[in-house]
Amino acid sequence: MDDDKLLNLIMMCIPLSLVSFGGGQTIIASLQHQTVDVQNMLSGARFTDLYAISRAAPGPGTMIVSLVGWEVSGLLGAVLATLAIFVPSSILICAVGSYWQRHRGRPWAIAAEKGLAPVAVGLIFAGVFAVGRSAQFSPVELATTLVAGAILLRTKVGPYPLLAAAGALYFALSIAGQV
Numbered sequence: 001m002d003d004d005k006l007l008n009l010i011m012m013c014i015p016l017s018l019v020s021f022g023g024g025q026t027i028i029a030s031l032q033h034q035t036v037d038v039q040n041m042l043s044g045a046r047f048t049d050l051y052a053i054s055r056a057a058p059g060p061g062t063m064i065v066s067l068v069g070w071e072v073s074g075l076l077g078a079v080l081a082t083l084a085i086f087v088p089s090s091i092l093i094c095a096v097g098s099y100w101q102r103h104r105g106r107p108w109a110i111a112a113e114k115g116l117a118p119v120a121v122g123l124i125f126a127g128v129f130a131v132g133r134s135a136q137f138s139p140v141e142l143a144t145t146l147v148a149g150a151i152l153l154r155t156k157v158g159p160y161p162l163l164a165a166a167g168a169l170y171f172a173l174s175i176a177g178q179v
Helices: 003-018 024-038 044-056 061-102 107-135 139-154 159-175
Strands: none
Touching (some): 003 061, 024 044, 024 061, 044 061, 044 107, 107 139, 139 159
8 A cells, every 4th residue: 555645645635625615526627637637646537437436326426536545545545535525524514504504694695605606616517627538538429428418408308318328329339330
């Protein structure tokens, strides 16, 4: 086990925990940048794989950190990374929560909530961009993603029929030798 990698992972997760406004998806871009580009803990493709697994599994989006910890340092890495991502923000919420609830209707609190909403949305889009960049989409994969997103936004078709249709399309293309 590489103690430096484990310490770097913990020291990376603690600040991410404290700035995850809007949920776990808001830290994906920073997590990808740190683990792939800065710390070289993972390849871009491996990060994308772990991201896909974390999104397919039930639970919060920040569970990707547990998978990254597992990759870096096994079970101990997974446990410590999970604690480093959840404990600091939980302590902060407990410390600030009751104060916030008492002052929730005040103009400054309303302004803060309205101001943080676009920040959260921007961080989520940054995460989408970071994962897409790491995935190194082919033109067919990019087109599939854009078409699926448009269908989900514009129709009442759910994600499961789309997954089945995309799977069938990719299967047919692979048999035809096109993918």
